[in-house]
């Protein structure tokens with residue numbers, strides 16, 4: 432089994448008690464995070480495949496009056512993501528990967544440069560902050576210039592997703608911060 436499949440399986444099979452503990456620790460770190468306190472526009476994702484559960488985080492962000500955005504596969508450029516506003520009223524539809532995303536409405540699209548924080552999903556990561564994702568290259572493409580835009584990407588993961596070394600490719604983006612437990 433390759434690393435991607437192997438870690439995805441570990442992530443799905445993380446025992447419930449460990450998962451709950453880790454979720455709690457991650458949540459605490461988020462509510463104490465200075466950068467998140469100051470942020471206005473925050474991109475996050477709706478969890479699937481055993482990812483860190485983001486629902487409680489989203490509820491917290493809404494409570495704090497943050498604007499929350501979700502990734503939507505671009506309808507014409509299928510290698511690219513758009514970020515659409517997510518509120519409790521937003522209707523969600525399944526994309527081709529079976530992940531829920533907001534129904535496309537151009538009025539709800541936020542230009543990427545306006546995001547302050549991008550919570551980034553990942554399958555595996557290493558100490559340096561290199562990540563391996565689902566293999567679509569979506570986040571690598573999007574984050575390619577994040578440093579020029581004053582955007583803070585923050586990876587979210589369980590400790591079982593940490594590996595000693597990701598064999599990084601030239602296009603791989605190193606995350607400046609990963610919250611994991």
Ligand SMILES: Nc1nc2c(c(=O)[nH]1)N(C=O)[C@@H](CNc1ccc(C(=O)N[C@@H](CCC(=O)O)C(=O)O)cc1)CN2
Pocket residue numbers: 476477478479482502527528530552553564565566567568569570
């Ligand atoms: N929650 C969440 N949303 C996200 C991502 C993510 O990692 N997590 N993505 C991060 O980039 C994008 C979706 N990327 C994906 C890339 C590949 C596969 C994939 O290979 N899925 C199937 C097989 C292919 C198929 O059914 O067509 C699989 O589960 O094996 C799924 C999602 C955008 N939204």
Ligand SMILES: Nc1ncnc2c1ncn2[C@@H]1O[C@H](COP(=O)(O)OP(=O)(O)OP(=O)(O)O)[C@@H](O)[C@H]1O
Pocket residue numbers: 552553562563564565566567568569570571572573575600602603
């Ligand atoms: N900045 C980029 N510009 C052009 N192509 C890219 C870029 N980043 C990644 N790709 C392409 O996307 C493909 C998938 O990349 P990779 O396997 O690193 O994705 P990933 O990090 O696992 O996925 P994701 O970022 O969606 O979570 C690669 O084959 C690569 O050719």
